[in-house]
Amino acid sequence: MSLIDEKDQVRTEEMLLNVGPQHPSTHGVFRLVVKISGETILDAEPVIGYLHRGTEKLAENLQYTQIIPYTDRLDYLAAMLNNYALCHTVEQALGLEIPERAEYLRVIVMEMNRIASHLLFIGTYLLDLGAMSPFLYVFAEREQIVQMFNEICGARLTYNYMRIGGVKWDAPPGWLDKVRAFVPHMRERLKMYDDLITGNEIFLNRVRGIGKYDTETALAHGMSGINLRCTGLAWDLRRKKPYSLYDRFDFSIPVGQNGDCFDRYYLHLLEMRESLKIIEQALEQIPDSGPVLGKVPKLIRVPAGEYYSGIEGARGELGFYIVSDGKDKPYRLKIRKPSFLNLQLLPQLLRGQNMANLIAILGAVDIVLGEVDA
Amino acid sequence: MQSYWHAYLFVVVFAVLGVLLPVGALWGIGPLLRPNRPTAGKQTTYESGVDPFGDAHVRYNARYYLFALMFVVFDVETLFLYPWAVSLKKLGLFAFAEMVLFLILLVIGWVYAWRKKVLEWN
Amino acid sequence: MWGAWQTQPLTLAHTLAMLVGAVVILLITLGVVTYTILAERKVIGWMQWRIGPNRVGPLGLLQTVADVIKLLIKEDVIPAGADRPLFLLAPIIAFVPSFMVLAVLPFTMHHVFTANLAIGVLYYLGVSAITIHGVMLGGWASNNKYALIGGMRSAAQMLSYEVPLGLTLVGPVLLAGSMNINEIVQAQAKAGMWYVVPQILGFLVFLVAATAELNRTPFDLPEAESELVAGYHVEYTGFRFAFFMLAEYVYVFAMGSLCAALFFGGWSGPLLPGWLWFALKVTAFIFFQFWVRATMPRLRVDQLMTLSWKLLLPLALINLVITAGIKVLLH
Numbered sequence: 001m002s003l004i005d006e007k008d009q010v011r012t013e014e015m016l017l018n019v020g021p022q023h024p025s026t027h028g029v030f031r032l033v034v035k036i037s038g039e040t041i042l043d044a045e046p047v048i049g050y051l052h053r054g055t056e057k058l059a060e061n062l063q064y065t066q067i068i069p070y071t072d073r074l075d076y077l078a079a080m081l082n083n084y085a086l087c088h089t090v091e092q093a094l095g096l097e098i099p100e101r102a103e104y105l106r107v108i109v110m111e112m113n114r115i116a117s118h119l120l121f122i123g124t125y126l127l128d129l130g131a132m133s134p135f136l137y138v139f140a141e142r143e144q145i146v147q148m149f150n151e152i153c154g155a156r157l158t159y160n161y162m163r164i165g166g167v168k169w170d171a172p173p174g175w176l177d178k179v180r181a182f183v184p185h186m187r188e189r190l191k192m193y194d195d196l197i198t199g200n201e202i203f204l205n206r207v208r209g210i211g212k213y214d215t216e217t218a219l220a221h222g223m224s225g226i227n228l229r230c231t232g233l234a235w236d237l238r239r240k241k242p243y244s245l246y247d248r249f250d251f252s253i254p255v256g257q258n259g260d261c262f263d264r265y266y267l268h269l270l271e272m273r274e275s276l277k278i279i280e281q282a283l284e285q286i287p288d289s290g291p292v293l294g295k296v297p298k299l300i301r302v303p304a305g306e307y308y309s310g311i312e313g314a315r316g317e318l319g320f321y322i323v324s325d326g327k328d329k330p331y332r333l334k335i336r337k338p339s340f341l342n343l344q345l346l347p348q349l350l351r352g353q354n355m356a357n358l359i360a361i362l363g364a365v366d367i368v369l370g371e372v373d374a
Numbered sequence: 375m376q377s378y379w380h381a382y383l384f385v386v387v388f389a390v391l392g393v394l395l396p397v398g399a400l401w402g403i404g405p406l407l408r409p410n411r412p413t414a415g416k417q418t419t420y421e422s423g424v425d426p427f428g429d430a431h432v433r434y435n436a437r438y439y440l441f442a443l444m445f446v447v448f449d450v451e452t453l454f455l456y457p458w459a460v461s462l463k464k465l466g467l468f469a470f471a472e473m474v475l476f477l478i479l480l481v482i483g484w485v486y487a488w489r490k491k492v493l494e495w496n
Numbered sequence: 497m498w499g500a501w502q503t504q505p506l507t508l509a510h511t512l513a514m515l516v517g518a519v520v521i522l523l524i525t526l527g528v529v530t531y532t533i534l535a536e537r538k539v540i541g542w543m544q545w546r547i548g549p550n551r552v553g554p555l556g557l558l559q560t561v562a563d564v565i566k567l568l569i570k571e572d573v574i575p576a577g578a579d580r581p582l583f584l585l586a587p588i589i590a591f592v593p594s595f596m597v598l599a600v601l602p603f604t605m606h607h608v609f610t611a612n613l614a615i616g617v618l619y620y621l622g623v624s625a626i627t628i629h630g631v632m633l634g635g636w637a638s639n640n641k642y643a644l645i646g647g648m649r650s651a652a653q654m655l656s657y658e659v660p661l662g663l664t665l666v667g668p669v670l671l672a673g674s675m676n677i678n679e680i681v682q683a684q685a686k687a688g689m690w691y692v693v694p695q696i697l698g699f700l701v702f703l704v705a706a707t708a709e710l711n712r713t714p715f716d717l718p719e720a721e722s723e724l725v726a727g728y729h730v731e732y733t734g735f736r737f738a739f740f741m742l743a744e745y746v747y748v749f750a751m752g753s754l755c756a757a758l759f760f761g762g763w764s765g766p767l768l769p770g771w772l773w774f775a776l777k778v779t780a781f782i783f784f785q786f787w788v789r790a791t792m793p794r795l796r797v798d799q800l801m802t803l804s805w806k807l808l809l810p811l812a813l814i815n816l817v818i819t820a821g822i823k824v825l826l827h
Contacts, residue, residue, distance in 0.1 A: 017641045022423030024725065031422070038438075039645065039797060130713060130794025136544040196791075202714050203793045355645065355724075356717075356796040380510070384611035385599045385619070387518045392595035395522065396588045396739050399568070404735055407569045417576040419640040420730055429577075431639060438648045441801065445655035448809070452662035455816070456618050459670040462820060463827060470824045477813060484809070493805040494798065 014042060021050050025128050025359050028369030034350070034358065041358060044350040046343060051373035059333040064090050064164055064300045067333070072158035075339065075371040077120055078314035080106075080113035080149075083162040085311045088243060089320040090164045090300065093307040099294050102166035103245050104286035108179060109149065109161065110244075111275040111282070115186065116145040117314035118268040118275075121366050125265060126197060128363040129206055134197060141189055144182060151175055164300055166293035180283050183276050190272055198266065207261040211349050211361035214259055222341040225316025226271070227365060230256035230263035237312040244311075249281045261364040268366075301328050315339050315366055339371040440492050451480050521598055521610060529745040530560045536786050543790040570734035575639060578731065582637035587732065587739035590630025593623045594746040601753040602678040604763050604770045616677035617665050620754060621658070624709075627743060628654045634740065635728035646727025649717050649797060654709060656804040661705040663812035667691070667698040667819050668758040677754075681762035692759040694822075698815040699759050701808050706751045708804070711744065712785055714792040717800060752781035 014037045020026035029050035035043040055074065059067045064086075071082035084106055091098065098106075123138035146156045152171055153161035161168055197203055215231040228235055236253040238246040254270035256263025304326040310319030316338025323332040342365050349361050419426050458465075458473055487493055534549065534556070541548025549559035574583060600616040613619055628651055635647015668691045669675055672683035684691055692699045708715035717727075724730075729740045756762055756777035763770030795803070 015641060016427060018422045018424055018426075020422050026422075031424070039649075126793060130716065131792060132540070132713075133544050133790050136546060140545060200791075200793060202795055205799055206793065206796050354796075354798065356798075380514075381611040381613045383511075384514050384517070385596065385613065387514050388521075388596050388599035388611075389592065391518045391522055392592040393588065395595070396591050399735055400572075400584075400587075400739075404568065404572065408734060409569075409571045411571065412573070414576070416571075416573050419575045419577060419638065419643075420725070421641065422725075426640075429639065431579075431636075438652045441652045441656055444805070445659060448659040449662060452621075452659065452666070453618075455663070455666050456615075456669060456675060459666045459820075460673055460675055462670060462823060463673050466827070467824050470820055473820065474817060477817065481810075481813070488806070493801065 019358065020047075025363065027124060027363075027367060030367065030369055030372070032346075032350075032358075032362070034355075036355065039355045041350050041353050041355065044347045044358075046346055048340075048343075048369075048372055051369045053374070055374045056333050056335060059330055061329060063328050064302065064330070067330075068162065069158065069160045072160055073370055074335065074337070074374055075117075075313065075315065075318070075368045076157060077368055078113050078117040079157065079159045080109045080161060081311065081313045081318060083159060084110055084244075085309075085313065085318045086320050087162045087164050088311060089307055089309045089322055090302060092309050093302045093305070093322065093324070094164075094300070096165050096296065097294055099166055099291045101170070101287050101290040102292040102294070104282050105152075105167050105171060105292060106162060107245055107249075107282045108176075108279055108286075109152065109159075109167075111278045112145050112148070112179070114275050114314050115272050116142045118272050121268050122193060122197070122265070125363045125366075126203070128359045129203060131197075131200075131203070134193065137189075137193070137196075141186060144185075148175065148178055148182070151178075163293060163296075165296035166291070168293070170292045176283060176286065179279065183280050183283075186276055187273070190269065190276075194269060198269070204262065206356075206360055207265055207364070209258065210261045210353075210357050211264075211364060212258060212260045213345060213349065217345065218259070221344040223316065223345065224341065225313065225338050226264055226267045227316060227342045229253065230267055231259035232257055237310060237317055241310075243309070245282070246278075248285065249278045251277045251281075261360050264364040264366070299328050301326060302330070310336060313338055315368065315371070316342055335374060337371045337374060339365075339367040339369075340374075343367055343372060444487060444492065447483065448480070451476075517610065518599075522595065525595065525598060525746055525749065528749050529742060530564070532745050532748060532782060533563075533741075534560045535782070536789075539783065539786045540790045543787070564738065567734050567738040572734045572736065573731075575731050577639040579637040579639065582633050583731075584736075586630045586634035586637055587736045587743075588630070589633060590627050591739045591743040591746075593626040593630075594743040594750065596623050597750045598746070598753075600677055601750065602681055602757060602762060603753070603774050605678075612678060613676065615675045617669055617675045617680075617758070620677075620750075621662050621665065624747070624750075625654075625658060627747070628658075630743070631728050631740075634732065638728075638731035640731050642724045642726070643728050643730045646724045646730070649724075650711065650728055653711070653715065653717060653797075653800060656801055657705045657708040657715075657808075660701050660804060660808035660812040661709055663809070663816055664695075664698040664702040664705065665758065666816055667695045670816075670819050670823055671695070677757050677762075681757050681764060684761045685764035690759060690761045695759060695815070695819065697811060698819070701812050701815065702755070702759070705804070705808060706755065707785065707788065708800070710747055710751055710785070712748070713789040714795050715800060716789075716794060717797055748782060748785060749778065752778040752785075755781050 014035055017034050017036055018031065019034060020031035021029040026032065031047040031050065033045045033047060034041050053073070055070050058070060062070070067086060068083055071086050072079040074082050119138040119142050123135035126134040149159055150156050152175055153159045153169060213231065215233045218228045218231050224235065232255050234253045234255045237243070239253055251274045254267055254274065256267055302322060302324040304324055306321070306323050308319055308321040310317045317336060318338055319336035321334040321336065322330050325331045346362065346365065350358055353361065454476070455473070458469060462469055537559070538548040538556070549556035552558045552562045574580060597620050599611050600613045600619050601610055603610065631654070632647045632651040635643045635650065668680050671691055671694065672680040674680060674683070729737055732740060753774070756774060760777045763774045765773035
């Protein structure tokens with residue numbers, strides 16, 4: 001029995017505190033209303049929708065190719081993956097053959113984008129936890145990736161690079177060599193991040209054992225991606241339901257053990273290593289020349305029916321569900337947004353934690369508000 | 375003895391100067407330089423971009439005050455240690471033994487606080 | 497000798513000398529703080545592969561000056577719900593002690609501009625503790641929830657680390673047999689050994705506690721930007737905010753000076769003049785603070801308290817008993 005437990009003698013009041021939408025750690029316009037007593041969180045209620053643009057509704061009035069730029073704006077840190085997820089669903093529906101070079105280019109840019117996205121996660125996560133430097137370091141590598149994307153598709157953030165049936169542009173001369181040179185450089189840098197961050201006792205103390213949940217809870221809440229794999233379940237769509245060329249590559253699926261924030265952080269680091277492996281193999285296997293856009297009808301009409309395909313996005317299973325009535329525009333488009341689903345467990349995780357853990361837990365979910373609010 | 379009082383007078387000079395600087399800057403030249411156009415929107419408190427609800431002046435959790443109590447105990451202890459530290463050379467072993475005894479008493483209190491979980495934050 | 501007047505009867509000339517001394521220290525402090533802030537931004541910038549400020553003036557040397565002018569001509573917003581008198585008072589309470597502690601620091605051998613106070617160390621501890629009130633009042637008076645939590649955290653943190661800090665400072669006092677900071681420096685010069693050597697345990701505890709007292713990374717919880725936005729000074733604008741920041745950086749300077757004087761022999765050193773030695777040692781301390789800031793994440797608030805009460809406090813006590821024991825044995 002401690003002094004502070006004698007409630008009758010010391011009466012204190014609870015306080016409602018807003019975290020967000022304009023808050024440095026909510027990674028965009030996310031709002032959390034937390035009820036705190038002292039610094040202990042009694043309850044937390046997420047409020048979303050500040051960035052809602054109605055992408056799904058807008059898509060109903062757009063031809064399939066026209067939807068691609070809208071997908072760039074979902075998870076804007078991994079736009080290549082979004083591009084691919086949509087194109088892949090439509091291609092599946094149409095039963096299109098994709099030229100091999102195009103498919104390899106897609107894999108390369110997707111994995112590069114995954115690295116860029118994970119890098120930013122590590123930077124912002126450490127920034128949330130009070131370490132400023134990693135945030136600025138990761139931008140060095142991200143800049144290299146973004147520059148390469150700029151060369152291949154003319155944009156640094158919203159790529160609009162993929163088309164139904166392939167990609168818009170072939171890689172410019174020398175581009176693949178640049179990627180080839182980037183891989184070993186990135187490997188070295190990953191080692192540095194590992195030393196700098198994973199080797200820091202203060203950091204470990206802040207994330208180990210924090211925000212734990214098990215596989216069942218994660219599955220019950222529809223979690224996927226790293227948020228699921230951190231519990232020890234090796235569920236990666238690149239392996240479990242191979243799409244594109246992923247069955248041709250040799251890579252492993254890192255999994256966590258404890259399902260805590262540390263595992264979620266560390267898996268990001270490990271996955272970048274695997275992505276580098278994939279890029280390396282893709283660079284070896286890619287045909288030297290060939291078409292990058294397959295034979296696609298001028299006006300794409302998806303036969304009437306319902307189609308779904310999901311890919312392993314940077315944040316989990318990213319899926320597009322298309323209901324078509326045979327026209328050139330979808331009757332209904334539904335996006336399975338991994339960030340949104342990964343967020344579902346948050347209030348439960350936060351209850352009973354203190355304010356400082358809020359940031360550690362929220363940060364490790366790795367949400368992108370563009371995707372959550374769509 | 376002269377230097378003794380000189381030194382304190384000097385401290386007073388520092389104190390006066392220390393007060394004059396902020397007062398002069400905030401009430402002296404400040405109002406001449408800065409605009410003053412208060413609006414209701416400006417004067418609300420910041421709460422992550424939404425209108426603040428509730429009051430921040432609540433009966434706040436007592437956990438913080440326990441640390442304040444602990445602080446008083448141990449800081450007063452530290453105060454006793456200073457004059458003792460200065461004259462230990464003159465007082466010798468007896469003073470040392472006495473202070474060790476004093477510290478042991480405090481350590482007992484400290485262990486008690488630890489066992490009562492006063493030192494935990496949650 | 498420059499400081500000789502301090503031991504002679506008070507005359508008009510002496511009083512004037514005091515005023516001049518205090519004003520000179522004030523100006524030096526403002527200059528040091530201005531360039532500490534710039535140096536921090538530059539050094540951390542380099543550590544993070546950035547250039548740092550380089551636009552205002554040659555090499556960005558006037559950046560902080562521009563920042564201060566900006567703060568001075570910025571509108572002073574006082575929240576409608578704030579406790580007005582306390583809100584206005586808090587920055588002053590925070591700043592004044594930070595300047596007052598400088599009064600006892602021996603920048604040179606003869607206390608040219610500062611007081612030769614017999615109870616220097618104790619004075620430093622006592623006066624610097626007043627700042628906690630300013631921080632806490634600022635947090636409370638703002639009527640802002642972040643500020644309240646930040647202020648409370650600050651108070652709990654500064655109180656908790658004040659204890660090990662005070663206990664470690666007893667070490668040099670014991671060794672020198674004086675609370676006069678200048679005499680402690682002289683004792684080190686006479687012994688031919690910096691007190692960091694016999695007081696290595698005490699020094700390490702001091703270093704951690706000092707960093708925490710200064711609210712600097714990894715102990716920057718009160719202003720934990722990512723959690724509490726800015727902590728106790730969320731609602732402060734313009735020059736009121738500037739005084740909180742000023743107090744913080746004056747303390748960095750003061751704590752560096754205290755560290756240099758008590759553990760690194762202050763102004764003593766071969767060849768170079770005393771003030772330069774002192775400046776070098778303080779610079780090393782400040783650089784260390786920058787370095788840590790560029791490297792470390794932030795502790796969690798409960799870990800912070802645990803560290804102080806369960807680790808630093810017993811270590812400081814052990815150090816104290818050992819030091820005293822050796823001292824008694826030697827005589």
